[in-house]
Amino acid sequence: MKFRRSERLVDMTNYLVENPGQLISLTYFADRYGSAKSSISEDLTIIKETFEQRGIGTLITVPGAAGGVKYIVNIKDEDAVTFIDKMCEIMAKPERLLPGGYLFMNDILGQPQTVNMVGRLIATAYANKEIDAVMTVATKGIPLAYAAAAQLNVPVVIVRRDSRVTEGSTVSINYVSGSSKRIQTMVLSKRSLETGSRVLIVDDFMVAGGTVNGMISLLEEFEATVAGIAVLVESEKAEDRLVDDYISLVKLSGVDVVEKKISVSHGNYFKRKK
């Protein structure tokens, strides 16, 4: 069965965006549509140009017998600004304020479309780094970690606060939480991470960075290295930040509990991403 160009473009676009970061051989597409490789190459040129023009991403061509094409997400700055502006606006709503100056974020983190866009932005920032896995700590960072990992085509490893039988053997560490200065525990399943992995740490919220620092200590136990740290929100009020090389989409600069005023601005995303 033969496919027309228009049909190929639709199916290939869907296939590529559903399999980001995966090298797909031209032969695969040629067989899929019963088309010549030269036609597939032309199709891919159209897709690449459209993706780049619309600020969706790009296609990377790997030459040679083992080569092929790979879709890489790359959200353009203009769209990132629009999205982060909207996030700031939503986060500044006074009804988010909880006792103790905490912010209710479940509604934001509960929206798959929002979570996926955060994942695309994080993946855009780390697209050129070698990353083997994304790590997060249960619970709120999990959807963000998956959204980023899906785009980077790597697995997610989830650190827990407690050990469960379904985790198998685990490695656990104690760390000092940055804000409360309390000793806490983190547990990671032994089988989760290979020695030498380059790991991107993703979390929803960072105050002093104690939790992130705990994850870094845990990585050392696995002889793994930190390839990057990305958080949705960083809180500016942290006096002595334990972590300095990270990206944040949104910065929480102040919470006035009396006036019910939440001050939010852009994080360092655009500065650090370069």
Add this chain to the structure above:
Amino acid sequence: MKFRRSERLVDMTNYLVENPGQLISLTYFADRYGSAKSSISEDLTIIKETFEQRGIGTLITVPGAAGGVKYIVNIKDEDAVTFIDKMCEIMAKPERLLPGGYLFMNDILGQPQTVNMVGRLIATAYANKEIDAVMTVATKGIPLAYAAAAQLNVPVVIVRRDSRVTEGSTVSINYVSGSSKRIQTMVLSKRSLETGSRVLIVDDFMVAGGTVNGMISLLEEFEATVAGIAVLVESEKAEDRLVDDYISLVKLSGVDVVEKKISVSHGNYFKRKK
């Protein structure tokens, strides 16, 4: 700036699959490309036909001034069988066996591509039901819940075992776990769910169904109703199942700890989905 048909097809396909379940007006696309609505209609016909032919999904057209087009995922049975067969094969590997006859599943659940496919299959089964939210319980069900919710274009609500300050006011219930017969607690943030919501419950693993039953009790507290129950794996060994109307992708029919043999087969997905 004008766009050629080929460019429109690529960008529209990407836009539709990134925004599943969302009604998009023809005017939106016409403005996006500076094209006549008649051209957009023709483009959408090509996309719809290709999606249906490839077993990706379909486009639903809503007529009238407030109308538009909506992409709905619909994985064809043939692809579902291939995927579930592969899942069964992966799950049956003896090295998964943990003390007590538990199975190590982190590696499977840690793969975003696998998780997203499970989400598409669940969404395919519930595409024609009215669903307002997807509910799961922390931790392992979370990525599956997001993957399904993304396709259904609804938010995710996460039930926890403990209450945290960032949850705001919560509703908690006690329930009896199906296998251990112990009293356990579940907590849901009050703001998470609106009264009257129709909720799809998603989880990774179901033995007797105690956890799912707990979520059902919690829904009653919110005057919400169960629109469906979907699990990745059901265990057959449960003698008295507390839940009967559910779909499962994979069925764990037996674990022989001595022989290190795990028996896995298709769940009821194909039977129940009709």
